[in-house]
Amino acid sequence: MSVLDSKIPEGSLKDKWTNHKNKIDLVNPANKRNIDIIVVGTGLAGGSAAASLAEMGYNVKTFCYQDSPRRAHSIAAQGGINAAKNYQNDGDSVYRLFYDTVKGGDYRSREANVHRLAEVSGNIIDQCVAQGVPFGRDYGGLLDNRSFGGVLVSRTFYAKGQTGQQLLLGAYSALNRQIAKGKVTMYNRHEMVELVKVDGKARGIIARNLETGELERHSAHAVVIASGGYGNVFFLSTNAMGSNATAAWKIHKKGAYFANPCYTQIHPTCIPRSGDHQSKLTLMSESLRNDGRIWVPKNLEDVLAIREGRLKPTDLQEEQRDYYLERKYPAFGNLVPRDVASRAAKERCDSGFGVNETGEAVYLDFSTAIKRYGKQEAAIARMENPNEEDILNLGEAVIEAKYGNLFQMYEKIVAENPYKTPMMIYPAVHYTMGGVWVDYNLMTSIEGCYCIGEANFSDHGANRLGASALMQGLADGYFVLPYTIGDYLSNEIRTGKISTETPEFEEAEKDVSERIEKLMNIKGTKSVDYFHKLLGKAMWEYVGMSRNEEGLKKAMSEIKQIRTNFWNDVRIPGDKNSLNSELVKAGRVADFLELGELFAKDALYRNESCGGHFREESVEEDGLQKGEAKRNDTDYAYVAAWEYTGEPSDAVMHKEELEFNDIELKQRSYK
Amino acid sequence: MDLTLKVWRQKNREDKGGLETYKVTGISENSSFLEMLDVMNEHLIMEGTEPVAFDHDCREGICGSCSLYINGEAHGPDRKVTTCQLHMRMFEDGETIYVEPWRSASMPVVKDLIVDRSSFERIQQSGGFVSVNTSGNTQDANALPIPKMNADKAFDVAACIGCGACVATCKNSSAMLFVAAKVSQFAYLPQGQLERKQRVLNMVEQMDKEGFGNCTNTGACEVECPKSISIEYIAKMNREYLSASITSEN
Numbered sequence: 001m002s003v004l005d006s007k008i009p010e011g012s013l014k015d016k017w018t019n020h021k022n023k024i025d026l027v028n029p030a031n032k033r034n035i036d037i038i039v040v041g042t043g044l045a046g047g048s049a050a051a052s053l054a055e056m057g058y059n060v061k062t063f064c065y066q067d068s069p070r071r072a073h074s075i076a077a078q079g080g081i082n083a084a085k086n087y088q089n090d091g092d093s094v095y096r097l098f099y100d101t102v103k104g105g106d107y108r109s110r111e112a113n114v115h116r117l118a119e120v121s122g123n124i125i126d127q128c129v130a131q132g133v134p135f136g137r138d139y140g141g142l143l144d145n146r147s148f149g150g151v152l153v154s155r156t157f158y159a160k161g162q163t164g165q166q167l168l169l170g171a172y173s174a175l176n177r178q179i180a181k182g183k184v185t186m187y188n189r190h191e192m193v194e195l196v197k198v199d200g201k202a203r204g205i206i207a208r209n210l211e212t213g214e215l216e217r218h219s220a221h222a223v224v225i226a227s228g229g230y231g232n233v234f235f236l237s238t239n240a241m242g243s244n245a246t247a248a249w250k251i252h253k254k255g256a257y258f259a260n261p262c263y264t265q266i267h268p269t270c271i272p273r274s275g276d277h278q279s280k281l282t283l284m285s286e287s288l289r290n291d292g293r294i295w296v297p298k299n300l301e302d303v304l305a306i307r308e309g310r311l312k313p314t315d316l317q318e319e320q321r322d323y324y325l326e327r328k329y330p331a332f333g334n335l336v337p338r339d340v341a342s343r344a345a346k347e348r349c350d351s352g353f354g355v356n357e358t359g360e361a362v363y364l365d366f367s368t369a370i371k372r373y374g375k376q377e378a379a380i381a382r383m384e385n386p387n388e389e390d391i392l393n394l395g396e397a398v399i400e401a402k403y404g405n406l407f408q409m410y411e412k413i414v415a416e417n418p419y420k421t422p423m424m425i426y427p428a429v430h431y432t433m434g435g436v437w438v439d440y441n442l443m444t445s446i447e448g449c450y451c452i453g454e455a456n457f458s459d460h461g462a463n464r465l466g467a468s469a470l471m472q473g474l475a476d477g478y479f480v481l482p483y484t485i486g487d488y489l490s491n492e493i494r495t496g497k498i499s500t501e502t503p504e505f506e507e508a509e510k511d512v513s514e515r516i517e518k519l520m521n522i523k524g525t526k527s528v529d530y531f532h533k534l535l536g537k538a539m540w541e542y543v544g545m546s547r548n549e550e551g552l553k554k555a556m557s558e559i560k561q562i563r564t565n566f567w568n569d570v571r572i573p574g575d576k577n578s579l580n581s582e583l584v585k586a587g588r589v590a591d592f593l594e595l596g597e598l599f600a601k602d603a604l605y606r607n608e609s610c611g612g613h614f615r616e617e618s619v620e621e622d623g624l625q626k627g628e629a630k631r632n633d634t635d636y637a638y639v640a641a642w643e644y645t646g647e648p649s650d651a652v653m654h655k656e657e658l659e660f661n662d663i664e665l666k667q668r669s670y671k
Numbered sequence: 672m673d674l675t676l677k678v679w680r681q682k683n684r685e686d687k688g689g690l691e692t693y694k695v696t697g698i699s700e701n702s703s704f705l706e707m708l709d710v711m712n713e714h715l716i717m718e719g720t721e722p723v724a725f726d727h728d729c730r731e732g733i734c735g736s737c738s739l740y741i742n743g744e745a746h747g748p749d750r751k752v753t754t755c756q757l758h759m760r761m762f763e764d765g766e767t768i769y770v771e772p773w774r775s776a777s778m779p780v781v782k783d784l785i786v787d788r789s790s791f792e793r794i795q796q797s798g799g800f801v802s803v804n805t806s807g808n809t810q811d812a813n814a815l816p817i818p819k820m821n822a823d824k825a826f827d828v829a830a831c832i833g834c835g836a837c838v839a840t841c842k843n844s845s846a847m848l849f850v851a852a853k854v855s856q857f858a859y860l861p862q863g864q865l866e867r868k869q870r871v872l873n874m875v876e877q878m879d880k881e882g883f884g885n886c887t888n889t890g891a892c893e894v895e896c897p898k899s900i901s902i903e904y905i906a907k908m909n910r911e912y913l914s915a916s917i918t919s920e921n
Contacts, residue, residue: 048805051805052804052805055804055805066728066734066736067726067736067787067788067789068735068788068789068791068792068833070735070795070833071728071729071734071735071736072734073728073729073734075729075733075734076729076731076733076734085812085813087813120807123807123809125812126809126810126811126812127803127805127806127809128812129809129812129815129862130801130803130809130810130862131800131801131803131862132801132825132856132857132860132862132863134822134823134825134826134829134856134860135812135822136822136826137816137817137819137822137823138819139819140816141816141817141818141819141822142813142816143812143813159826159829160826162733162830165733165830165832166826166829169829172795173795173799173800173801174800174803174805176792176795176796176799176800177796177800177802179796180796180797186792188789188792211781211782238731240728240729240730240734241727241728241729241730242728274699274701274702275699275701275702277698277699277701277702277706277707277709277710278702278706279703279705279706279709279730280730280731282730282731283731408751409731409732409756412732412749412752412756412758413703413756413758415701415758415760478805479805479807482805527713527716527717529709529713571716571717571719573715573716573719573720573721573722574721578682578683578782579683579724579781579782579785580721581722581724582716582722
């Protein structure tokens with residue numbers, strides 16, 4: 001095993017980024033005009049990076065599989081974005097945001113990266129406001145904040161329940177400005193299907209035009225992958241239907257190490273599945289846990305009565321309800337981090353307390369908050385002796401102003417009114433902390449190939465705190481990559497235009513074309529979704545919320561088998577020279593079928609419980625923390641970066657040891 | 672539920688296209704409209720027929736990809752929802768459902784139910800932004816207080832998802848609601864003031880170039896808009912346009 005060089009700058013933690021920026025070689029404006037950069041993906045990370053790089057003077061080519069860059073899945077992020085502004089005067093600071101993020105990540109992230117993230121967090125809010133992003137404000141016209149799970153301050157900026165949408169439209173507008181200027185060439189309905197390396201350096205990609213099926217060669221001096229996470233390996237997740245790991249997986253197969261694939265976030269508040277027809281799961285923002293209380297009935301008889309429709313949740317009195325998060329974690333209550341909340345819900349449901357037909361749902365109840373807000377509003381309106389109905393109406397109006405769109409979405413999907421009866425929620429796969437390994441400059445282990453946003457592994461450790469994904473995506477794209485990429489490109493000013501008429505491009509295109517041909521010629525008997533669902537089932541069963549050695553070994557062999565069957569029996573109708581959604585899906589699922597196996601292997605090798613990764617073999621035996629996840633810092637305080645060698649099961653692990661100089665490693669306690 | 676579907680099939684941009692009839696059976700009323708189409712497509716694949724192509728992605732009503740004209744209504748019979756949020760409980764067992772793409776000369780059909788909305792992109796590129804570069808040195812976000820009422824109004828219009836239902840449902844194929852949403856967002860905010868006049872002039876010019884029709888105040892767009900954006904913003908855009916035309920230095 002080799003030691004990975006993360007290129008963390010010297011100096012004290014708080015000076016590293018400043019010093020590093022001061023030392024990075026610059027590219028003069030005239031030379032920037034001769035340098036091309038490819039950006040794959042147009043979410044918060046890719047969109048903001050493409051716009052910023054073009055503003056600096058580079059020539060940018062940007063690719064997305066959707067019909068518009070505005071549709072990237074960052075758009076669906078609901079709750080908010082963190083920043084250490086301390087506008088609420090509650091003692092927040094760069095250090096606290098850094099500390100909370102490292103602690104929330106269960107001490108499995110790189111200290112220097114996280115500190116940099118916290119340092120630039122404030123700039124992001126300034127930048128977005130300057131672009132005209134309509135954040136929520138108070139009556140004095142200043143920005144409002146809410147609090148999120150796992151922290152004790154209010155540092156989350158929001159735009160109702162559509163924060164991701166507004167931030168993405170901000171980045172999209174910056175991107176549009178550069179497209180209009182001709183500094184960005186936008187390729188919509190295009191998918192990157194291969195990376196092209198020349199002399200060990202990333203020099204371009206092969207992209208497929210999804211409308212015509214045509215394969216295109218694009219060259220550049222650097223390639224930036226910003227293609228998001230791989231949650232769809234579970235089939236059902238809160239990711240978009242098209243979210244895929246193909247770009248990330250292609251660079252992995254060309255030499256980029258893939259780090260910590262087993263770190264997946266299972267989000268505690270999603271709408272439970274209703275049946276086998278389900279194609280995806282819908283998130284209900286974690287911000288709801290600010291005002292909602294999570295509970296199940298105390299008695300099993302009541303659970304049965306509710307399932308059979310003989311009893312309504314609103315019929316149960318306070319003393320008949322088990323507010324299990326408040327009971328088990330009095331210090332954080334309903335605001336414990338996501339992994340803790342998810343496992344607690346699973347534990348209650350596994351014990352038979354699930355409140356819907358499938359037995360996989362708990363309540364998220366707003367009645368207490370509605371009453372509390374109602375009384376407050378009545379007092380503000382100087383109402384004397386308001387009656388109960390007035391209070392409820394006033395309270396519901398407050399809840400509607402905060403979460404209106406989420407409540408509407410819930411009502412449309414479930415056909416129940418969440419203002420009047422508690423919501424039902426259950427955990428679902430939401431975000432992947434693992435991803436392509438990158439150094440401090442966000443460069444992968446392939447020279448000239450960068451990876452940003454959810455697609456990389458860098459900042460969230462084993463578990464991501466709420467409202468930190470948007471922060472990381474925009475930090476990487478606006479404020480980190482545009483600087484760090486100069487370190488590499490300053491050596492490229494003499495390279496000149498890169499030709500696509502070379503053997504390397506030729507060969508890459510041939511590989512892609514043969515692969516497509518092979519898929520089309522299988523002409524089997526099962527649809528792509530059939531295999532995707534099998535993969536998802538194996539992943540959820542053995543590599544889901546809790547994992548053990550036996551299950552993980554089983555998962556590896558099952559996934560290998562599904563992959564073999566896929567390549568023998570998948571059926572793809574239509575032809576390759578036109579818009580063919582099944583062919584596109586098949587390519588993505590083929591990659592998931594490899595990634596899934598590496599995922600299970602990584603989980604198998606990490607025999608400790610940390611963050612989103614829970615190994616049944618590693619739990620606290622006694623004391624206050626009995627039954628909680630047990631981390632093992634002696635043996636596992638490292639990043640597992642996997643090198644592709646032909647088969648996922650043969651991947652070779654490289655370790656990056658994690659050093660913590662500014663934070664003392666502690667067992668997380670939210671009790 | 673058992674249903675009969677009349678679905679628009681069209682091979683490519685040049686093909687004439689036409690309606691095909693398909694039957695689906697055993698659909699749960701809790702499934703979404705797109706999940707019902709998934710079931711239909713699964714059957715088509717098993718029969719060896721090419722499945723029906725349609726745009727969809729987030730399936731939670733925010734990305735703006737899905738775009739179906741169902742029984743003569745953009746996004747179908749429910750209100751304030753996109754096609755992906757439409758559930759089968761809105762339909763009767765045994766019903767015949769017509770599924771078509773958006774219809775507008777400025778949004779040509781690409782294949783089956785997929786249309787080309789790049790005209791929207793070009794309108795946004797013509798002025799839908801504030802000209803500010805990325806910089807770590809913009810002023811502190813709270814140095815610019817914005818009255819809550821204006822911020823809230825800006826948010827209401829910024830909620831547009833760019834799906835194109837407003838165009839599809841308008842007898843004039845007008846994109847006024849879409850353009851008005853962006854123009855109004857920046858007109859309400861102090862950040863948008865410097866380019867206010869040029870923005871509305873440029874965006875309207877591009878909208879006309881793309882061949883979208885004018886507004887005749889029938890109000891169909893606001894009824895079908897999944898984000899409930901009101902036509903009062905079209906009036907606002909008209910005011911903005913008029914004032915910019917009269918007073919602009921250019």
